[in-house]
Amino acid sequence: MNFSEFAAAGVGVLADFSRDTALAAGLSTTRMRDLARVHHAYYGPTRFTRQQRDALALAEGMPIDQLIHIEKKLTRVATAADRWRIRLDLVRHRGSFRGLTKRADRLIDLPTPAPTPACRFSRSRDGMRTMTWTYTERELADLEHLLRTGIDPNTPAAAQLADALAALLRDGETVPKAAFRPIVIVPIADWMRIHAGTGDEVELTCTDGTTMTGAQYLHHQFGDVLDVAAFHPHHGAVNLYRGQRFANTKQKTMSKLLCPGCAFPDCKTSAETTQTHHITAWAHGGMTNMDNLAELCPFHNGVNADDRSGRFGYIDNPNGRITWIAPNGTDIPMTTPGAMELLFD
Incomplete structure (x- = not known):
C-alpha cells in the first residue's frame, strides 16, 4: 500500500476490526478507541439498520481520519436519531x-463560549518561555x-515582533492608538x-483582522470623505487599472x-500586512487587473505555485471568489470571508 492508498483508506478496512488485534499491532489506546467508535457506528448492532446501510455506502472512499472526526463530533449529539441524521x-x-x-x-x-481576557505562561524550556x-x-x-x-519584511517577522515587544516592555512606553x-x-x-436602527448586532469585517458591530460603525468617525467600491456578483471587483507590474x-x-486576510486557509495574517x-503570475502573462489580484502574506506569496503545481497549492478566483486550490485539486475558500462572500453569498 502506497501513501496515497493509506491516506484514502476508508471504512471498509474496519469491517473485521478487533480491539485485541489493534493493541497487539502496537496502536495506542487512543487510536484504538477512535477506530472502535467508527467500527461500532458502521458495523455494530443498531435499530437504525437502514440508516446504517445507507451511511456505509456513502462513507465508501471517505478517509478514515474524517470518519473518526465525524464520530468524535457526534459524541456531543444527545439522541441516536439525531446522530444518524447528521452522520448521513x-x-x-x-x-x-x-x-x-x-x-x-x-x-x-x-x-x-466567548473568549475572555487572559494571560498565560508556559514552563521554561531551553531558557525560553511562551x-x-x-x-x-x-x-x-x-x-x-x-x-x-520598522521590522525587516525580508526576514521572519515572529522573532522581530518578540524583540520589539520585549523592548517596549523594558522601556515602559505606552502603546499609542493606531490611526x-x-x-x-x-x-x-x-x-x-x-442605518434603520436594527443592525446593532451586525458584525462587520475589517482588513486589519478586527471586527466591529453595527453600533460601533455608526459611532466611528470616518471623516468627511467616504470611499465606495462596487463588486459584481460573478466577476468580482471592478477593473480599475491595467498594464503595469505593480x-x-x-x-x-x-x-x-x-481578501481581508491572507487567502491561504487558516493563515492569520490580516490584509494590513x-x-x-x-x-496568474506577471511572468506568465498575468495582467495587473482586479480579476487577477489577491492578498497573500509574504510567506504564502513566496510558496504559491505560480505554475499551478507544487506541494503548497496555488490561489485562483473561480466565479470571482478568491480560493486556495490544494495540491490534490480541492477548492478551499478563504478563512475570513471577503466582499464577494459577504455581499453575494
Whole structure:
C-alpha cells in the first residue's frame, strides 16, 4: 500500500476490526478507541439498520481520519436519531478536513463560549518561555501595528515582533492608538439595517483582522470623505487599472476588500500586512487587473505555485471568489470571508 492508498483508506478496512488485534499491532489506546467508535457506528448492532446501510455506502472512499472526526463530533449529539441524521449528511462530504469541521459545526449547533481576557505562561524550556495573551481585538491591533513598525519584511517577522515587544516592555512606553485606517466591508443589506436602527448586532469585517458591530460603525468617525467600491456578483471587483507590474493604490485597496486576510486557509495574517499577489503570475502573462489580484502574506506569496503545481497549492478566483486550490485539486475558500462572500453569498 502506497501513501496515497493509506491516506484514502476508508471504512471498509474496519469491517473485521478487533480491539485485541489493534493493541497487539502496537496502536495506542487512543487510536484504538477512535477506530472502535467508527467500527461500532458502521458495523455494530443498531435499530437504525437502514440508516446504517445507507451511511456505509456513502462513507465508501471517505478517509478514515474524517470518519473518526465525524464520530468524535457526534459524541456531543444527545439522541441516536439525531446522530444518524447528521452522520448521513456528513458522510456525503468530499473535500478538506477543515471543510468537514465547518460543516459539522453548522449541523451540530452548540454554543461556543466567548473568549475572555487572559494571560498565560508556559514552563521554561531551553531558557525560553511562551506567553499567550487574549485581550480586546482593538487593543491588540494597536499593539501589532506598533510592533510591525520598522521590522525587516525580508526576514521572519515572529522573532522581530518578540524583540520589539520585549523592548517596549523594558522601556515602559505606552502603546499609542493606531490611526484607524483599515477598510470596513459593509454588505448593502447590513448597511440598510444599521442605518434603520436594527443592525446593532451586525458584525462587520475589517482588513486589519478586527471586527466591529453595527453600533460601533455608526459611532466611528470616518471623516468627511467616504470611499465606495462596487463588486459584481460573478466577476468580482471592478477593473480599475491595467498594464503595469505593480498594483496601484486603488487596486490594492479593493484587493484588500476581496481578501481581508491572507487567502491561504487558516493563515492569520490580516490584509494590513499582506502583499498584493498576481493570481496568474506577471511572468506568465498575468495582467495587473482586479480579476487577477489577491492578498497573500509574504510567506504564502513566496510558496504559491505560480505554475499551478507544487506541494503548497496555488490561489485562483473561480466565479470571482478568491480560493486556495490544494495540491490534490480541492477548492478551499478563504478563512475570513471577503466582499464577494459577504455581499453575494
